[in-house]
Amino acid sequence: xxxxxxxxxxxxxxxxxxxxxxxxxxxxxxxxxxxxxxxxxxxxxxxxxxxxxxxxxxxxxxxxxxxxxxxxxxxxxxxxxxxxxxxxxxxxxxxxxxxxxxxxxxxxxxxxxxxxxxxxxxxxxxxxxxxxxxxxxxxxxxxxxxxxxxxxxxxxxxxxxxxxxxxxxxxxxxxxxxxxxxxxxxxxxxxxxxxxxxxxxxxxxxxxxxxxxxxxxxxxxxxxxxxxxxxxxxxxxxxxxxxxxxxxxxxxxxxxxxxxxxxxxxxxxxxxxxxxxxxxxxxxxxxxxxxxxxxxxxxxxxxxxxxxxxxxxxxxxxxxxxxxxxxxxxxxxxxxxxxxxxxxxxxxxxxxxxxxxxxxxxxxxxxxxxxxxxxxxxxxxxxxxxxxxxxxxxxxxxxxxxxxx
Amino acid sequence: xxxxxxxxxxxxxxxxxxxxxxxxxxxxxxxxxxxxxxxxxxxxxxxxxxxxxxxxxxxxxxxxxxxxxxxxxxxxxxxxxxxxxxxxxxxxxxxxxxxxxxxxxxxxxxxxxxxxxxxxxxxxxxxxxxxxxxxxxxxxxxxxxxxxxxxxxxxxxxxxxxxxxxxxxxxxxxxxxxxxxxxxxxxxxxxxxxxxxxxxxxxxxxxxxxxxxxxxxxxxxxxxxxxxxxxxxxxxxxxxxxxxxxxxxxxxxxxxxxxxxxxxxxxxxxxxxxxxxxxxxxxxxxxxxxxxxxxxxxxxxxxxxxxxxxxxxxxxxxxxxxxxxxxxxxxxxxxxxxxxxxxxxxxxxxxxxxxxxxxxxxxxxxxxxxxxxxxxxxxxxxxxxxxxxxxxxxxxxxxxxxxxx
Numbered sequence: 001x002x003x004x005x006x007x008x009x010x011x012x013x014x015x016x017x018x019x020x021x022x023x024x025x026x027x028x029x030x031x032x033x034x035x036x037x038x039x040x041x042x043x044x045x046x047x048x049x050x051x052x053x054x055x056x057x058x059x060x061x062x063x064x065x066x067x068x069x070x071x072x073x074x075x076x077x078x079x080x081x082x083x084x085x086x087x088x089x090x091x092x093x094x095x096x097x098x099x100x101x102x103x104x105x106x107x108x109x110x111x112x113x114x115x116x117x118x119x120x121x122x123x124x125x126x127x128x129x130x131x132x133x134x135x136x137x138x139x140x141x142x143x144x145x146x147x148x149x150x151x152x153x154x155x156x157x158x159x160x161x162x163x164x165x166x167x168x169x170x171x172x173x174x175x176x177x178x179x180x181x182x183x184x185x186x187x188x189x190x191x192x193x194x195x196x197x198x199x200x201x202x203x204x205x206x207x208x209x210x211x212x213x214x215x216x217x218x219x220x221x222x223x224x225x226x227x228x229x230x231x232x233x234x235x236x237x238x239x240x241x242x243x244x245x246x247x248x249x250x251x252x253x254x255x256x257x258x259x260x261x262x263x264x265x266x267x268x269x270x271x272x273x274x275x276x277x278x279x280x281x282x283x284x285x286x287x288x289x290x291x292x293x294x295x296x297x298x299x300x301x302x303x304x305x306x307x308x309x310x311x312x313x314x315x316x317x318x319x320x321x322x323x324x325x326x327x328x329x330x331x332x333x334x335x336x337x338x339x340x341x342x343x344x345x346x347x348x349x350x351x352x353x354x355x356x357x358x359x360x361x362x363x364x365x366x367x368x369x370x371x372x373x374x375x376x377x378x379x380x381x382x383x384x385x386x387x388x389x390x391x392x393x394x395x396x397x398x399x400x401x402x403x404x405x
Numbered sequence: 406x407x408x409x410x411x412x413x414x415x416x417x418x419x420x421x422x423x424x425x426x427x428x429x430x431x432x433x434x435x436x437x438x439x440x441x442x443x444x445x446x447x448x449x450x451x452x453x454x455x456x457x458x459x460x461x462x463x464x465x466x467x468x469x470x471x472x473x474x475x476x477x478x479x480x481x482x483x484x485x486x487x488x489x490x491x492x493x494x495x496x497x498x499x500x501x502x503x504x505x506x507x508x509x510x511x512x513x514x515x516x517x518x519x520x521x522x523x524x525x526x527x528x529x530x531x532x533x534x535x536x537x538x539x540x541x542x543x544x545x546x547x548x549x550x551x552x553x554x555x556x557x558x559x560x561x562x563x564x565x566x567x568x569x570x571x572x573x574x575x576x577x578x579x580x581x582x583x584x585x586x587x588x589x590x591x592x593x594x595x596x597x598x599x600x601x602x603x604x605x606x607x608x609x610x611x612x613x614x615x616x617x618x619x620x621x622x623x624x625x626x627x628x629x630x631x632x633x634x635x636x637x638x639x640x641x642x643x644x645x646x647x648x649x650x651x652x653x654x655x656x657x658x659x660x661x662x663x664x665x666x667x668x669x670x671x672x673x674x675x676x677x678x679x680x681x682x683x684x685x686x687x688x689x690x691x692x693x694x695x696x697x698x699x700x701x702x703x704x705x706x707x708x709x710x711x712x713x714x715x716x717x718x719x720x721x722x723x724x725x726x727x728x729x730x731x732x733x734x735x736x737x738x739x740x741x742x743x744x745x746x747x748x749x750x751x752x753x754x755x756x757x758x759x760x761x762x763x764x765x766x767x768x769x770x771x772x773x774x775x776x777x778x779x780x781x782x783x784x785x786x787x788x789x790x791x792x793x794x795x796x797x798x799x800x801x802x803x804x805x806x807x808x809x810x
């Protein structure tokens with residue numbers, strides 16, 4: 001029997017307790033171990049809760065109990081999660097987490113400490129909620145050189161964009177509705193500005209290249225600038241708009257290999273497998289050298305999907321008790337390429353009086369006919385970000401969205 | 406260093422050698438072990454092949470070499486693969502295979518033997534080619550009660566159906582083209598009659614319920630009866646036709662739980678995530694209790710994707726040398742429910758003189774308006790297979806296809 005402590009009895013933490021206690025038969029059958037929750041750490045009391053007798057307020061009780069082999073950290077944020085995680089690992093307790101912020105900021109160090117103490121720091125739930133993606137990348141695509149990861153990694157923004165598309169509504173209106181329904185936070189910045197997706201693609205990028213990718217190096221742009229008119233144009237050319245997080249290798253100067261990562265809204269075509277990923281669903285496309293394209297799709301957030309992913313890590317730790325698994329990446333920092341030299345096509349809107357100037361500057365373009373008054377819109381040929389920016393400045397554009405096939 | 410032998414130097418076997426020898430750096434980084442191919446077993450010689458010096462003709466050389474820890478069985482078929490696999494496992498060598506026929510027929514016994522000899526029998530490549538599905542079901546959805554698996558599991562039939570849809574062509578013509586291009590076998594029965602998909606859904610069903618599901622118990626219907634007219638109707642009502650393999654739990658007589666599995670062509674709607682899975686791609690949708698819906702998508706066949714999946718199992722065996730992993734299912738045989746009592750809607754075609762009779766018999770239907778002369782077509786309300794069959798016999802129909810949302 002394996003005894004577990006859960007740190008933080010919020011949405012995900014209470015989900016973890018529920019999944020462990022209610023799906024015990026399945027977990028035992030698939031992991032070969034019976035898993036029990038011994039403690040729940042929270043500052044609050046939960047009178048009337050079915051597990052209220054497990055609630056403790058002092059982390060020392062957990063850290064000093066040799067019966068506890070695995071800790072689920074579902075507190076979120078860096079403080080005190082970082083300190084608690086480190087101390088648990090130092091005492092040989094494995095830690096399973098849904099905390100993408102902590103993994104993106106201190107994952108390398110925490111994995112190193114786990115390795116030194118023959119335990120594990122696992123984080124399947126930190127990206128894509130319930131979608132199995134971390135483990136497939138580590139253990140199924142073992143023989144693959146992963147060349148590109150492209151994901152819809154934030155459910156809130158995908159919900160907002162899907163609603164804007166279906167209802168022709170403005171960003172602010174849909175955001176307000178989403179907040180009322182609890183799909184978006186009162187302070188929605190982390191989601192709508194792309195910071196959440198940025199943490200997640202940093203984690204996937206690190207897995208992809210085996211080195212630490214610093215999330216602060218990743219170019220990040222949110223969806224606050226996307227308007228109802230953008231969707232009118234997208235619809236007119238058979239596309240849609242998604243907030244993509246991507247990480248890609250490319251050849252630079254002949255043979256040396258570069259890696260770049262970014263988060264930004266993109267116009268994508270119907271032939272892109274991410275086209276059909278709507279509402280709160282997430283999906284991750286992986287392109288690798290032998291396998292080609294694969295995709296993983298499911299609920300990217302929510303209490304039970306996320307909790308289920310944490311519990312899959314608990315089962316993994318139970319199966320490998322006393323043994324450190326391979327570290328997902330080492331602490332050497334990857335050097336990301338500047339996106340300035342990356343080429344792609346751009347969707348551009350200008351006021352109608354700038355039509356001829358735009359055509360002159362961008363030369364060959366595909367014009368988009370749509371019912372938006374006073375504007376001229378088109379998609380450019382492929383050009384570098386730097387080149388595009390110069391031309392856009394020259395013309396004076398209303399807005400632009402990057403284009404992916 | 407781990408030494409491996411590959412049995413069978415055909416398409417998949419040569420892919421396995423290529424992936425191990427060429428992607429060594431990735432494999433070592435992710436598995437922590439350096440893996441080398443020591444022997445390739447084949448009856449033929451391969452003069453000029455870069456690995457010709459590894460080719461041996463006698464399996465005893467492999468079975469008697471204590472340096473060989475892992476065997477890749479990529480021969481296919483039951484004979485002599487079953488015998489070689491059993492002997493390898495009895496001597497404590499783990500076996501990784503792409504052989505769905507053998508897994509579906511003798512998987513339970515081979516996993517038991519592996520467990521008794523502290524080694525492993527792994528078969529990620531047997532379903533969905535390169536798509537990681539076996540490992541996610543075993544190790545990522547650990548806490549999940551899986552309620553339904555629905556897949557497009559055969560690339561050849563999906564290619565044929567996609568072509569028929571796009572070109573309005575007849576089954577026989579597309580099959581002939583596919584054979585010329587090497588996408589379909591000269592003897593295409595195993596694919597077009599659904600037998601291949603049947604083996605694969607038997608394996609996924611066994612994983613789902615933890616008991617042995619006998620593939621011979623699974624209702625199987627191929628695509629040879631699908632015509633160009635069927636696609637005219639599908640198009641008219643915004644649907645498409647796919648060969649689905651599915652396995653589902655359901656409540657029978659109040660609380661007791663049943664499981665049924667089947668392979669058959671289905672009309673599916675645009676809202677179904679499998680709608681967009683075209684050509685040789687495969688995809689598997691999993692519905693489970695906590696996580697809800699997840700989907701796995703990628704190349705279902707092909708030399709390198711399949712080989713890559715075999716090698717991911719090799720890496721897993723290397724990581725767990727000397728330790729038997731949990732068996733995926735036990736040898737107790739699951740009792741599948743008869744599909745007669747399962748309810749669904751049906752798409753039906755009758756000759757136009759039977760319109761009133763059909764309307765009388767099936768009562769409430771949705772008529773499909775399409776440009777097919779001399780016919781009347783509709784989709785029924787939900788009814789049991791048994792009930793449908795009786796009514797269809799009564800009317801005398803041209804054909805029917807099951808409908809899924």
